[in-house]
Amino acid sequence: MPIASTTLQHLNTVAQEQFEPCFVYDLDFLRDHLSTLMDQDVVKLWYAVKANPLSAIVRTLAETGFRFDVASEGELQQVLAQEVPASQVLNTGPAKSRRQIDKFIALGVRTFVAESLNQVRWLNEAALAHDVQLQLLLRVQLRWPKGEKNPLGGDSLTPFGLDPQQWRGLYLADYPALQCIGVHIFQWGNMLSADKLLSLWQQMLPPLKALSEQLGFALQVLDLGGGLGVPYDDNSASLQWQDVLRALAQIKRESGVQELWMELGRYAVAxxxxxxxxxxxxxxxxxxxxxxxxxxxxxxxxxxxxxxxxxxxxxxxxxxxxxxxxxxxxxxxxxxxxxxxxxxxxxxxxxxxxxxxxxxxxxxxxxxxxxxxxxxxxxxxxxxxxxxxxxxxxxxxxxx
Missing domain, CATH: 2.40.37.10 (Lyase, Ornithine Decarboxylase; Chain A, domain 1)
Structure with a gap:
């Protein structure tokens, strides 16, 4: 992508005053880009703070209406320091300890992605101790049978979430402080084809809907994570946001959910x-x-x-x-x-x-x-x- 002339002037200024490598972030470009992403009513957008937690970046995202996906106490403190309300925070990440869960709840976070049966239990215990009600999404990891083509791009086992069979052992009535509102699934990265994304999402819908029915909760929210890509070479075309929105609108119709969520990192700020x-x-x-x-x-x-x-x-x-x-x-x-x-x-x-x-x-x-x-x-x-x-x-x- 060519560098805008005004940005190029600033880069030359930096090169004249610096001797060492440095980063430059164009917030004017970022605001325009984020406004385009937010000008729709198809999907609720969260920012994956791991992509870039710089204070100025976080504030710019908050100003344009993004919510925030945080996966550590440090990320949470950084987001709250930019005067983002805890109600605008979603806690993801595989390593939620009892101590971290208690700290997040104490700081006002009320929406969590559970990665394990232990986390569900710990979240319920902490919510009862704080006398609060939490919103919960179950993170699902799908694998296709051996020998069959895996639409999710590989059979590697990751620490993220559980397979549907493990989640089927969950009895939600045992956790009165938790309201299970949906599922979270994300098993790919830097995708540059809206058609490929649509195909992946469509193939995931049947097992996810079946799981919600078996556990007895309405699938209000489907969180598709991130994975929207940017090109790193001249031979790759950019992923067009309008194409993504059309794919998301189709998934929203086919799934019947009230809300689609995505946690954008690279696609938001790269x-x-x-x-x-x-x-x-x-x-x-x-x-x-x-x-x-x-x-x-x-x-x-x-x-x-x-x-x-x-x-x-x-x-x-x-x-x-x-x-x-x-x-x-x-x-x-x-x-x-x-x-x-x-x-x-x-x-x-x-x-x-x-x-x-x-x-x-x-x-x-x-x-x-x-x-x-x-x-x-x-x-x-x-x-x-x-x-x-x-x-x-x-x-x-x-x-x-």
Whole structure:
């Protein structure tokens, strides 16, 4: 995706005043994008805070009407610190301890996704102790029989939720402080096809509806999680929101639920973020051209985790011929690779690279302490004004 001219001007300003890698988040773009997502009555949208918990990002989402999916006490505290009411919070995540559940309820959270029979019991006990009523969704993990094509993209067992057979042992009448309003299911990621999403959702409906009938609760809410993707290469088309809405509207009709929920992370915030990275040197090894850059997976870990690099461009314009470069960060491990990218062949040690789509799963998914390189600075563009939120910090700021 081309960088808007006004944003590009701000990125150049940052490159002139910084020496170390940094992140820039365009809140003006983000507001426009979120307004488009919210201008509909098909699905209730929650923001998966794990994608980017930056205060300015959270506040911008809250201003546009998003609710918040939090999976840890730290995420909850960060959301509440931005003056988001606890009533706008949904607690997800596989590791809900008794202590965490009690803390969430004490802070006002009333909607939870249960991942296990233990969690149902603990939620009920804590709700009774606090004399409150909780809304509950059961997270379901589906697997298809061996030998059959699995529409959910694989047979890997995960810690998220339970299979329908395990949930069938639940007797909801034993938990008077819980109102079971629906089910939660999410077993895919970064999907770029609305048709594929519709097919997945349609194949999940029969077992989910059967489970609600067997447990004796009305399926008021169907939470489809996240998984809406953004393209990380030039060969992939963007997922169009209107196509997604049409698919969701069809699922809402076919399921008969009162509400559809989704927890968007990447699709909500990825495109507002940029990671600026200065080039250290260009060199050649065994016929391969390499660029060594100042920041790597210590700031953007996704390439090593997902095997998929963030898109990369040269900040300045160049008329030089293009060439493929293998880009490597500063860490003493071969894992520190930011992918293979086609750039102008005259790129040199005075240049900056721009990695886009880093508004999601950027800095807070990284490993910033390894090798004691500087922490990345963070900027925002707000009402076309550039603001420095955090200076680049050396290792002596956290090492004791």
């Amino acid at each position: 495109e507002c973020g940029y990671y600026l990275n200065p080039v250290v040197e260009q060199k050649e090894n065994y016929g391969e051209h390499q660029l060594i850059v100042s920041g790597g997976i210590n700031h953007i870990l996704r390439p090593a985790v997902a095997g998929q690099a963030f898109p990369c461009t040269l900040l300045r314009e160049s008329q030089a011929k293009p060439r493929k470069f293998n880009i490597h960060g500063p860490l003493c491990t071969a894992l520190d690779s930011l992918g293979t990218h086609t750039l102008a062949q005259d790129v040199n040690e005075n240049d900056w690279l721009v990695f886009s789509q880093t508004g999601a799963y950027g800095f807070t998914e990284s490993m910033p302490f390894f090798l004691c390189h500087p922490m990345a600075a963070e900027y925002i563009i707000d009402n076309n004004v550039l603001h420095l939120l955090r200076e680049s910090a050396s290792a002596n700021s956290y090492l004791r």
